[in-house]
Amino acid sequence: MPLSALFTAFLIVSLCGVGGGGGIVWARRIAVETRRWISDREFADIVSLCQFMPGPNIVGIAVCVGAKMRGTIGTMAAVAGFLVIPWSVGLALGLLCLEYAHLPVLSNILGGIAATAAGLLTATGIRLLVPHRRRPAALVFAALAYGLITFGGVPLLVVLFGLVSLSIAVAGVENARAR
Amino acid sequence: MTNPSAPIALTAHLALVSSISFGGFPTVLPDVRNFVVTTHGWMTNQEFANLFAMAQSIPGPNMILMMSFVGWKVWGLPGAVASAFATFGPPCTMYFAAYRAWDRFRDAPWQRILRLGSCDHGTRHRQRHRHGARSGYQLAGCRPHTGRRCDHVGDPAQSLVDAARRRRSWWPRSTVGGPVRRVGVQASLLRVRGHYEFSLIFDG
Numbered sequence: 423m424p425l426s427a428l429f430t431a432f433l434i435v436s437l438c439g440v441g442g443g444g445g446i447v448w449a450r451r452i453a454v455e456t457r458r459w460i461s462d463r464e465f466a467d468i469v470s471l472c473q474f475m476p477g478p479n480i481v482g483i484a485v486c487v488g489a490k491m492r493g494t495i496g497t498m499a500a501v502a503g504f505l506v507i508p509w510s511v512g513l514a515l516g517l518l519c520l521e522y523a524h525l526p527v528l529s530n531i532l533g534g535i536a537a538t539a540a541g542l543l544t545a546t547g548i549r550l551l552v553p554h555r556r557r558p559a560a561l562v563f564a565a566l567a568y569g570l571i572t573f574g575g576v577p578l579l580v581v582l583f584g585l586v587s588l589s590i591a592v593a594g595v596e597n598a599r600a601r
Numbered sequence: 602m603t604n605p606s607a608p609i610a611l612t613a614h615l616a617l618v619s620s621i622s623f624g625g626f627p628t629v630l631p632d633v634r635n636f637v638v639t640t641h642g643w644m645t646n647q648e649f650a651n652l653f654a655m656a657q658s659i660p661g662p663n664m665i666l667m668m669s670f671v672g673w674k675v676w677g678l679p680g681a682v683a684s685a686f687a688t689f690g691p692p693c694t695m696y697f698a699a700y701r702a703w704d705r706f707r708d709a710p711w712q713r714i715l716r717l718g719s720c721d722h723g724t725r726h727r728q729r730h731r732h733g734a735r736s737g738y739q740l741a742g743c744r745p746h747t748g749r750r751c752d753h754v755g756d757p758a759q760s761l762v763d764a765a766r767r768r769r770s771w772w773p774r775s776t777v778g779g780p781v782r783r784v785g786v787q788a789s790l791l792r793v794r795g796h797y798e799f800s801l802i803f804d805g
Contacts, residue, residue: 436661471703476622477692478664485696490704497697505689508661513669513681516655520670523651536654543627571631575639578632582621 423459423491429503431457432484436504445480453487460487480504559596563589607641608676608683615668615687620695626664626688633671643675665689 431452439445446469453459460468472482481504488500522528554560567585570576614636618629630653637643644652649671656667665688672684 439660467703468700471699472696475692475695475699476620476624477695478626478662478689481662481689481693482696485693486700489697489700494697497693501689501693505662505665505685509666509669509685512656512659512661512663512666513673515659516652516666516670517673519655520651523648529651532651532654534654535658536650539654539657540650543630571635575635577635578618578629579621 423496425492425495425499427457428488428491428496428499432488432500432503433507435480435484436508439480446483449480449483449487453483459491464490557596559589559592563592607643608672608680610641611637611643611672611675611680612683612687615672615684616691619688620691622692626668630664633668637671643671648674662689 432449435445435448435452438448450465454462454465468483468486469479471486472479475482481501484500484504485497488497490496492499519528519532523532551560551564554564563585567581570581570585571578615633618632619626622629634646634649638646638649652667652670656663656670659666665685668684668688669681672680672682674680676683
């Protein structure tokens with residue numbers, strides 16, 4: 423299994439996945455269906471492993487598939503394939519765009535995209551919250567996190583570890599009471 | 602820009618938040634915005650929003666790209682490279698370590714149980730668990746046609762025996778006969794309880 427194959431496969435995954443989310447579908451199509459590097463089962467394992475951990479999930483898939491195929495060097499090839507070319511092209515394009523960001527046309531376009539993308543992120547957040555709508559504690563914690571970060575300017579680290587431990591404790595108490 | 606320690610502060614901060622970015626990098630964007638716009642004033646709110654829009658509309662690793670734009674703003678090309686590494690480096694290291702650990706204990710019983718905790722449905726499902734059906738093991742908890750995620754934990758006894766047969770390093774070669782049976786019996790006792798415990802984990 424040549425390293426160049428890992429490199430090109432993840433280059434394709436990277437270029438096909440616009441806006442995140444779609445990348446996992448492409449990674450599966452290439453690694454499982456087209457190249458048959460890993461089985462469906464292993465892919466599912468890898469995805470759940472990556473979702474459990476912090477960071478960009480698709481890069482995590484590249485790391486795991488690379489590690490499985492060729493060890494450390496395979497990981498580097500896969501991650502390099504995923505990042506190097508798209509990053510360089512994207513940076514060049516973006517900086518070119520930013521040069522002209524003061525033009526009204528371009529700033530209007532960027533404003534529109536920013537609004538749409540922000541809307542998408544908000545929608546994702548709401549969708550994550552919907553299953554917990556009957557738990558008042560969950561809503562309170564979500565509101566607290568939002569308020570502390572947005573209006574309070576409290577550092578994320580404090581909010582995360584403070585609220586996560588509190589929230590787990592409350593969920594534990596709720597569970598114990600329900601039994 | 603003016604302060605020489607600015608790029609170091611930015612890189613360190615990005616490395617910190619990327620290692621706690623559970624659920625993807627967008628979850629830590631508000632914190633990065635606070636750091637870059639409010640605390641240090643490296644750019645305006647509008648500029649930050651522009652970078653976000655730009656990164657979202659370019660294919661490829663958008664959040665890494667966005668942080669590179671921020672790094673570029675602070676320290677030019679070296680800043681962009683440093684920010685990119687700070688964004689994907691720590692998570693990548695964690696992924697790699699976790700995968701190695703996961704792979705190393707591939708045949709450990711606890712992991713097989715965990716892995717069987719979620720399984721596909723349809724014909725493949727039946728095939729995969731045929732050994733269980735043949736040995737008279739009741740596929741309790743399996744709901745093959747409900748379309749829901751299955752909370753069946755599989756047959757730990759059978760998987761222990763399978764694993765021992767393949768004679769992986771964790772299992773001493775000479776002891777395949779006796780202990781397998783003993784562990785197998787214990788595992789069968791566990792599987793009734795295990796089913797409910799693991800189904801709790803996976804349904805949550």
